[in-house]
Amino acid sequence: MDMNKGEVLFIGNVESVKDNLSKIKIYEEYIEGLYRLSIFSHIIILYWFHNRDNEKDRSVLRVIPKMHKGAPEIGVFTSRSPSRPNPIGLCVTELSLIEGCVLNVKGLDAEEGSPIIDIKPYLPRSDSVSIARVPNYMQTGLST
Amino acid sequence: MDMNKGEVLFIGNVESVKDNLSKIKIYEEYIEGLYRLSIFSHIIILYWFHNRDNEKDRSVLRVIPKMHKGAPEIGVFTSRSPSRPNPIGLCVTELSLIEGCVLNVKGLDAEEGSPIIDIKPYLPRSDSVSIARVPNYMQTGLST
Numbered sequence: 001m002d003m004n005k006g007e008v009l010f011i012g013n014v015e016s017v018k019d020n021l022s023k024i025k026i027y028e029e030y031i032e033g034l035y036r037l038s039i040f041s042h043i044i045i046l047y048w049f050h051n052r053d054n055e056k057d058r059s060v061l062r063v064i065p066k067m068h069k070g071a072p073e074i075g076v077f078t079s080r081s082p083s084r085p086n087p088i089g090l091c092v093t094e095l096s097l098i099e100g101c102v103l104n105v106k107g108l109d110a111e112e113g114s115p116i117i118d119i120k121p122y123l124p125r126s127d128s129v130s131i132a133r134v135p136n137y138m139q140t141g142l143s144t
Numbered sequence: 145m146d147m148n149k150g151e152v153l154f155i156g157n158v159e160s161v162k163d164n165l166s167k168i169k170i171y172e173e174y175i176e177g178l179y180r181l182s183i184f185s186h187i188i189i190l191y192w193f194h195n196r197d198n199e200k201d202r203s204v205l206r207v208i209p210k211m212h213k214g215a216p217e218i219g220v221f222t223s224r225s226p227s228r229p230n231p232i233g234l235c236v237t238e239l240s241l242i243e244g245c246v247l248n249v250k251g252l253d254a255e256e257g258s259p260i261i262d263i264k265p266y267l268p269r270s271d272s273v274s275i276a277r278v279p280n281y282m283q284t285g286l287s288t
Contacts, residue, residue, distance in 0.1 A: 006192050006259070008150045008230045009202075030229060032205040035219030041277035043221075046190075046232060048150050058153075061176040075179030077187075077263040085174060086152045086262050088190060090234070092271055107270075115150070117230050119221040121278070126287040127236055128272045133185035134265070143270040 010048065010115035015102065022093075022108040024116055026101045034098065034119075042122035043095050045108055048115040049087035057083035071137040080144040089114070091144075092122055109144060154192065154259035159246065166237075166252040168260055170245045178242065178263075186266035187239050189252055192259040193231035201227035215281040224288045233258070235288075236266055253288060 011033075012026035024045070026034060037043065052058070060083040065071040076084045093105035103119075155177075156170035168189070170178060181187065196202070204227040209215040220228045237249035247263075 004154055006152045006154070006194075006197060006231070006261070008152055008232070010148055010150070011229055030205065030221075033220040033222075033229070035206060035222060036216065037219060037222045039218075039277075039279045040222065042273050044234065046230075046234070050150075053150060061174065062179060072180065074183075075181060076177040077174075078177075078179060078181045078184065078265055080264055080267070084262065085155055085177070086190075087150070088152070088232075088262050090188065090190070090264060092273055117150070118228065118232050120224055120234060121222055121282075122273060122276045123224070123278060123282060123288060124274050124276050125283075128274045128276070129186050129236060129266060130268050130272045130274055132266045132268050132272070133183075134267060135183045138265075138267060139269075144267060 008117045012116040014110050014112050014114045017112050020106050022105050024103040024105060031101050038098055040121040041095060043093055044120040044122055045091050045093055046118040047089045047110045048117055049082040049089055050115055052082045052087045058085050060084060067142045068137040152261045154261060156260040158254050158256050158258045161256050164250050166249050168247040168249060175245050182242055184265040187237055188264040188266055189235050189237055190262040191233045191254045192261055193226040193233055194259055196226045196231045202229050204228060211286045212281040
Protein backbone atom coordinates (compact mmCIF):
# COMPACT_ATOMS: atom_id res chain seq x y z
CA MET A 1 0.00 0.00 0.00
CA ASP A 2 1.24 3.46 -0.89
CA MET A 3 1.73 5.33 2.38
CA ASN A 4 1.30 8.80 0.92
CA LYS A 5 -2.09 8.50 -0.64
CA GLY A 6 -5.40 6.70 -0.70
CA GLU A 7 -8.12 5.93 -3.20
CA VAL A 8 -11.69 7.19 -2.94
CA LEU A 9 -14.53 5.51 -4.77
CA PHE A 10 -17.42 7.57 -6.06
CA ILE A 11 -20.61 6.19 -4.49
CA GLY A 12 -23.04 8.44 -6.33
CA ASN A 13 -23.40 11.88 -7.84
CA VAL A 14 -25.46 15.05 -7.70
CA GLU A 15 -28.13 14.49 -10.30
CA SER A 16 -29.83 17.86 -10.16
CA VAL A 17 -29.83 21.12 -8.27
CA LYS A 18 -32.88 23.37 -8.27
CA ASP A 19 -33.04 26.30 -5.90
CA ASN A 20 -32.22 24.92 -2.50
CA LEU A 21 -33.07 21.30 -3.34
CA SER A 22 -30.58 18.76 -4.66
CA LYS A 23 -31.19 15.23 -5.83
CA ILE A 24 -28.36 12.82 -5.13
CA LYS A 25 -28.26 9.50 -6.89
CA ILE A 26 -26.53 6.69 -5.04
CA TYR A 27 -25.17 3.93 -7.26
CA GLU A 28 -26.93 0.60 -7.03
CA GLU A 29 -24.09 -1.28 -5.37
CA TYR A 30 -24.18 1.11 -2.39
CA ILE A 31 -27.94 1.47 -1.85
CA GLU A 32 -27.99 -0.99 1.02
CA GLY A 33 -25.75 1.45 2.89
CA LEU A 34 -28.70 3.87 3.08
CA TYR A 35 -30.81 1.49 5.17
CA ARG A 36 -32.73 3.44 7.86
CA LEU A 37 -31.04 6.75 6.95
CA SER A 38 -34.34 8.60 7.38
CA ILE A 39 -34.15 8.22 11.18
CA PHE A 40 -31.83 11.23 10.98
CA SER A 41 -33.10 14.66 9.94
CA HIS A 42 -29.71 15.94 8.78
CA ILE A 43 -26.81 14.31 7.02
CA ILE A 44 -23.26 15.32 6.21
CA ILE A 45 -22.37 14.96 2.55
CA LEU A 46 -18.76 14.59 1.47
CA TYR A 47 -18.35 15.19 -2.24
CA TRP A 48 -15.64 15.63 -4.81
CA PHE A 49 -14.86 19.01 -6.39
CA HIS A 50 -14.40 17.26 -9.72
CA ASN A 51 -13.81 20.52 -11.60
CA ARG A 52 -10.87 21.28 -9.30
CA ASP A 53 -9.26 17.85 -9.49
CA ASN A 54 -6.20 19.03 -11.39
CA GLU A 55 -2.62 19.83 -10.51
CA LYS A 56 -3.07 23.59 -10.49
CA ASP A 57 -6.09 23.72 -8.15
CA ARG A 58 -4.63 21.00 -5.93
CA SER A 59 -1.45 23.07 -5.48
CA VAL A 60 -3.26 26.07 -3.98
CA LEU A 61 -2.03 26.79 -0.44
CA ARG A 62 -3.16 30.38 0.09
CA VAL A 63 -6.44 32.02 -0.89
CA ILE A 64 -8.33 35.28 -0.53
CA PRO A 65 -12.00 34.40 0.09
CA LYS A 66 -13.60 36.66 -2.50
CA MET A 67 -17.13 35.97 -1.29
CA HIS A 68 -16.34 37.57 2.03
CA LYS A 69 -15.68 41.28 2.00
CA GLY A 70 -12.71 42.23 4.09
CA ALA A 71 -11.24 38.75 4.25
CA PRO A 72 -7.45 38.74 4.34
CA GLU A 73 -5.23 36.24 2.57
CA ILE A 74 -5.43 32.98 4.51
CA GLY A 75 -4.15 29.43 4.23
CA VAL A 76 -6.25 27.01 2.20
CA PHE A 77 -6.98 24.96 5.34
CA THR A 78 -8.27 28.16 6.98
CA SER A 79 -10.82 28.33 4.16
CA ARG A 80 -13.58 26.30 2.54
CA SER A 81 -12.13 26.95 -0.91
CA PRO A 82 -12.88 24.22 -3.48
CA SER A 83 -9.30 24.57 -4.76
CA ARG A 84 -7.32 22.58 -2.19
CA PRO A 85 -4.86 19.66 -2.00
CA ASN A 86 -7.70 17.16 -1.69
CA PRO A 87 -10.79 18.37 -3.57
CA ILE A 88 -13.24 17.25 -0.90
CA GLY A 89 -16.34 19.29 -0.15
CA LEU A 90 -18.29 19.00 3.08
CA CYS A 91 -21.86 20.13 3.55
CA VAL A 92 -24.42 19.68 6.31
CA THR A 93 -27.80 19.19 4.67
CA GLU A 94 -31.39 18.49 5.63
CA LEU A 95 -32.61 15.14 4.39
CA SER A 96 -36.09 15.75 3.09
CA LEU A 97 -36.99 12.58 1.19
CA ILE A 98 -35.52 9.26 0.07
CA GLU A 99 -36.91 7.82 -3.18
CA GLY A 100 -35.17 4.53 -3.82
CA CYS A 101 -31.62 5.40 -4.79
CA VAL A 102 -32.28 9.14 -4.82
CA LEU A 103 -31.80 11.36 -1.78
CA ASN A 104 -33.52 14.73 -1.78
CA VAL A 105 -31.55 17.13 0.37
CA LYS A 106 -31.80 20.82 1.18
CA GLY A 107 -28.85 23.17 1.33
CA LEU A 108 -26.20 21.17 -0.52
CA ASP A 109 -23.58 23.48 -2.03
CA ALA A 110 -22.27 20.95 -4.57
CA GLU A 111 -22.68 21.48 -8.30
CA GLU A 112 -24.63 19.19 -10.58
CA GLY A 113 -22.47 16.24 -11.56
CA SER A 114 -20.30 16.31 -8.45
CA PRO A 115 -19.38 12.80 -7.31
CA ILE A 116 -20.43 11.83 -3.79
CA ILE A 117 -17.81 10.09 -1.66
CA ASP A 118 -19.49 9.64 1.72
CA ILE A 119 -22.66 10.23 3.68
CA LYS A 120 -22.71 10.43 7.47
CA PRO A 121 -25.54 11.06 9.94
CA TYR A 122 -25.38 14.47 11.63
CA LEU A 123 -24.92 14.10 15.38
CA PRO A 124 -25.48 17.36 17.29
CA ARG A 125 -23.60 16.12 20.36
CA SER A 126 -20.36 15.92 18.41
CA ASP A 127 -21.00 17.97 15.28
CA SER A 128 -22.80 21.06 16.59
CA VAL A 129 -20.68 23.80 18.18
CA SER A 130 -22.85 26.88 18.09
CA ILE A 131 -20.34 28.96 20.05
CA ALA A 132 -17.35 28.37 17.75
CA ARG A 133 -15.37 31.54 17.13
CA VAL A 134 -15.10 32.85 13.57
CA PRO A 135 -13.53 36.04 12.22
CA ASN A 136 -15.80 39.00 11.45
CA TYR A 137 -15.57 38.54 7.68
CA MET A 138 -17.28 35.13 8.03
CA GLN A 139 -20.32 36.46 9.83
CA THR A 140 -21.97 37.89 6.76
CA GLY A 141 -22.28 36.90 3.09
CA LEU A 142 -22.23 33.26 2.07
CA SER A 143 -22.43 30.78 4.92
CA THR A 144 -19.28 28.99 3.72
CA MET B 145 -9.19 10.70 -15.57
CA ASP B 146 -10.92 7.70 -14.10
CA MET B 147 -14.57 8.70 -13.57
CA ASN B 148 -15.22 6.20 -10.79
CA LYS B 149 -12.57 7.19 -8.32
CA GLY B 150 -10.23 9.88 -7.08
CA GLU B 151 -6.91 10.09 -5.31
CA VAL B 152 -6.40 11.60 -1.88
CA LEU B 153 -3.00 12.79 -0.71
CA PHE B 154 -2.04 12.47 2.93
CA ILE B 155 -1.19 15.97 4.19
CA GLY B 156 -0.10 14.96 7.68
CA ASN B 157 -0.74 12.42 10.40
CA VAL B 158 -1.80 12.06 14.02
CA GLU B 159 1.48 12.06 15.91
CA SER B 160 0.20 11.43 19.40
CA VAL B 161 -3.00 11.05 21.38
CA LYS B 162 -3.04 11.59 25.12
CA ASP B 163 -6.33 11.79 26.97
CA ASN B 164 -8.39 14.31 25.06
CA LEU B 165 -5.44 16.03 23.35
CA SER B 166 -4.06 15.05 19.95
CA LYS B 167 -1.02 16.37 18.16
CA ILE B 168 -1.32 16.49 14.40
CA LYS B 169 1.78 16.92 12.31
CA ILE B 170 1.27 18.61 8.94
CA TYR B 171 3.88 17.78 6.34
CA GLU B 172 6.25 20.57 5.39
CA GLU B 173 4.93 21.05 1.87
CA TYR B 174 1.46 21.89 3.22
CA ILE B 175 2.34 24.14 6.18
CA GLU B 176 1.59 27.31 4.27
CA GLY B 177 -2.00 26.10 4.06
CA LEU B 178 -2.33 26.64 7.81
CA TYR B 179 -1.74 30.39 7.56
CA ARG B 180 -4.03 32.26 9.99
CA LEU B 181 -5.84 29.07 11.05
CA SER B 182 -5.88 30.24 14.67
CA ILE B 183 -8.55 32.86 13.87
CA PHE B 184 -10.98 29.94 14.19
CA SER B 185 -11.59 28.23 17.53
CA HIS B 186 -12.77 24.94 16.00
CA ILE B 187 -11.71 23.00 12.96
CA ILE B 188 -13.06 20.00 11.12
CA ILE B 189 -10.51 17.25 10.61
CA LEU B 190 -10.93 14.73 7.82
CA TYR B 191 -8.70 11.74 8.32
CA TRP B 192 -8.11 8.28 6.87
CA PHE B 193 -9.11 5.10 8.73
CA HIS B 194 -5.86 3.50 7.57
CA ASN B 195 -6.51 0.30 9.50
CA ARG B 196 -9.77 -0.18 7.62
CA ASP B 197 -8.38 0.55 4.17
CA ASN B 198 -8.83 -3.00 2.90
CA GLU B 199 -11.32 -4.78 0.70
CA LYS B 200 -13.23 -6.40 3.55
CA ASP B 201 -13.84 -3.24 5.60
CA ARG B 202 -14.57 -1.22 2.48
CA SER B 203 -17.27 -3.70 1.47
CA VAL B 204 -19.33 -3.20 4.64
CA LEU B 205 -22.82 -1.87 3.83
CA ARG B 206 -24.73 -2.69 7.02
CA VAL B 207 -23.63 -2.37 10.63
CA ILE B 208 -24.95 -2.72 14.17
CA PRO B 209 -23.47 0.16 16.20
CA LYS B 210 -22.16 -1.83 19.18
CA MET B 211 -21.29 1.25 21.20
CA HIS B 212 -24.94 2.24 21.31
CA LYS B 213 -27.23 -0.01 23.31
CA GLY B 214 -30.47 -0.72 21.54
CA ALA B 215 -29.24 0.32 18.11
CA PRO B 216 -30.79 -1.69 15.29
CA GLU B 217 -28.98 -2.84 12.18
CA ILE B 218 -28.53 0.20 9.95
CA GLY B 219 -26.88 1.09 6.67
CA VAL B 220 -23.23 2.10 6.82
CA PHE B 221 -24.13 5.63 5.65
CA THR B 222 -26.58 5.83 8.56
CA SER B 223 -23.60 5.27 10.85
CA ARG B 224 -20.21 6.73 11.68
CA SER B 225 -18.59 3.28 11.42
CA PRO B 226 -14.90 3.36 10.44
CA SER B 227 -15.55 0.37 8.16
CA ARG B 228 -17.13 1.98 5.10
CA PRO B 229 -16.64 2.21 1.34
CA ASN B 230 -14.37 5.25 1.72
CA PRO B 231 -12.43 5.08 5.00
CA ILE B 232 -12.82 8.77 5.78
CA GLY B 233 -13.27 9.95 9.36
CA LEU B 234 -14.72 13.33 10.24
CA CYS B 235 -14.30 15.04 13.58
CA VAL B 236 -15.07 18.51 14.87
CA THR B 237 -12.26 19.53 17.22
CA GLU B 238 -11.19 22.50 19.28
CA LEU B 239 -7.94 24.02 18.06
CA SER B 240 -5.94 24.77 21.19
CA LEU B 241 -2.45 25.58 19.93
CA ILE B 242 -0.39 25.67 16.76
CA GLU B 243 3.33 25.00 17.16
CA GLY B 244 4.96 25.28 13.74
CA CYS B 245 3.79 22.23 11.81
CA VAL B 246 2.00 20.70 14.81
CA LEU B 247 -1.64 21.35 15.61
CA ASN B 248 -2.82 20.61 19.13
CA VAL B 249 -6.51 19.76 19.04
CA LYS B 250 -9.03 18.57 21.61
CA GLY B 251 -11.59 15.88 20.99
CA LEU B 252 -10.16 14.19 17.90
CA ASP B 253 -11.34 10.58 17.68
CA ALA B 254 -8.60 9.42 15.28
CA GLU B 255 -5.98 6.90 16.33
CA GLU B 256 -2.27 7.61 16.49
CA GLY B 257 -0.77 7.23 13.04
CA SER B 258 -3.96 8.09 11.15
CA PRO B 259 -3.23 10.09 8.00
CA ILE B 260 -4.87 13.52 7.75
CA ILE B 261 -6.51 14.37 4.45
CA ASP B 262 -8.11 17.77 5.02
CA ILE B 263 -8.64 20.54 7.53
CA LYS B 264 -11.52 23.00 7.31
CA PRO B 265 -12.59 25.88 9.54
CA TYR B 266 -15.76 25.21 11.54
CA LEU B 267 -18.50 27.64 10.56
CA PRO B 268 -21.48 27.60 12.93
CA ARG B 269 -23.80 29.24 10.39
CA SER B 270 -23.52 26.24 8.07
CA ASP B 271 -22.09 23.47 10.27
CA SER B 272 -24.06 23.79 13.51
CA VAL B 273 -27.56 22.32 13.61
CA SER B 274 -28.34 21.89 17.27
CA ILE B 275 -31.91 20.78 16.63
CA ALA B 276 -31.09 17.92 14.26
CA ARG B 277 -33.14 14.81 15.00
CA VAL B 278 -31.34 11.64 16.04
CA PRO B 279 -32.72 8.27 17.15
CA ASN B 280 -32.88 7.52 20.88
CA TYR B 281 -29.94 5.12 20.81
CA MET B 282 -27.63 7.98 19.75
CA GLN B 283 -28.53 10.19 22.68
CA THR B 284 -26.40 8.33 25.19
CA GLY B 285 -23.04 6.56 25.13
CA LEU B 286 -20.30 7.67 22.78
CA SER B 287 -20.95 10.94 20.98
CA THR B 288 -20.33 9.32 17.58
